[in-house]
Amino acid sequence: MSYVRGYPILFARIIYGASWFFLSPYIPYLLSEFSAPKYFANLIPLSFFVTAAIMQIPAGLISTRLGMKNTYTLGLIIMGISDSLIGLSKDIGEVLFLYALTGFGASFFFSSAGGTLALINEGRTILVMGLYNAMFSVGGILGLNWGFVDSLVGFTYASLLLGSLTIIAGVINYVISYQNVKPEFKVLKNRNVFLVALSTAGVWGSYYVVSEYFPTFSYYVLGESSIITGSLSSLLLLSSVIGGVFTFTFSFIKNDKLRIIISSILGVIPVVFLYNYFLIGLVIMGIFNEMAISIIYAFVVKEVKSENSSLALAEVNSIQIGLGMLELLLPYLSLEYLWYLVIIVSLLPLLILINVR
DSSP: OTTOOOHHHHHHHHHHHHHHHTTGGGHHHHHHHTTOOTTHHHHHHHHHHHHHHHTHHHHHHHHHHHOHHHHHHHHHHHHHHHHHHHTTOSSHHHHHHHHHHHHHHHHHHHHHHHHHHHHTTTTOHHHHHHHHHHHHHHHHHHHHTTHHHHHHHOHHHHHHHHHHHHHHHHHHHHHSOOOOOOOOGGGGGOHHHHHHHHHHHHHHHHHHHHHHHHHHHHHHTSOOOHHHHHHHTHHHHHHHHHHHHTGGGGGGOOOHHHHHHHHHHHHHGGGGGGGTOHHHHHHHHHHHHHHHHHHHHHHHHHHHOGGGHHHHHHHHHHHHHHHHGGGGGGGGTOSTTHHHHHHHHHHGGGGGGGGOO
């Protein structure tokens, strides 16, 4: 792994991942401090996710003008400024606005940083996309435990610390001599990229259904403590790190479509273990679902070539977030049969891959 280039990008990916989750442990305290209604507990993360999803393709289009390197470093700086200011917020409305601004910056980072990493590691796309996703999971774990930093130095200084680290990561990446390639707009017309994104949105969504609803499912269906199983859900992130790091093991499968199909099936089927052997299910799903998503990204980069990949990755991520999040509605159909529904809804669309040339 010593021959991989782009460690500053991978470091930035960790810090970027932390920004996705760092407010989670502190939300109850923010609601109490600002005497805000409980529904803001949903609105705060939603302000980030909605902005990040909506801005994926516009950010990719901006990279055709600014270049991929300039785009993702600008995103890091925007995220750093907004994260820092969140710690100085005077009311809940400011938190919502600033966290939405963090999501805005995040949309600038994802596809352009991934594209740049692929560009400087030409020919090792599966390996570096796996590492790229693994570092996001590391950042997620860091963010979910940022509450310990809050308890040590206070929310204001903890937010300033994360914001400062994000800005520093942006500056470091800006001054390093990576190529600032401007992707071509025409990649949005690539039929295969669209079809792969459409067919695998459920694979992406299955991961978030498990992370969001497993504690609730375990309480109402299995009769387990939701607090304990909620803590065990962190195994999903931990095993995702392993999956990302070892994605390169799928390189022995030479057919791109077959690689996507096999990894996707292995990344969804383990949800059936959540009925009786949930520890096994969480670990296996975390490993293989992360591998599947990394393999999908690697296919996209190969399809459009690394110098055009920021726009294509933005398209895939936007479709996967937009359609994948619809799986969060499945518990309203049946909580008892939730994991069977997840398997059906996530894997049936893989039939669309028949149309990929």
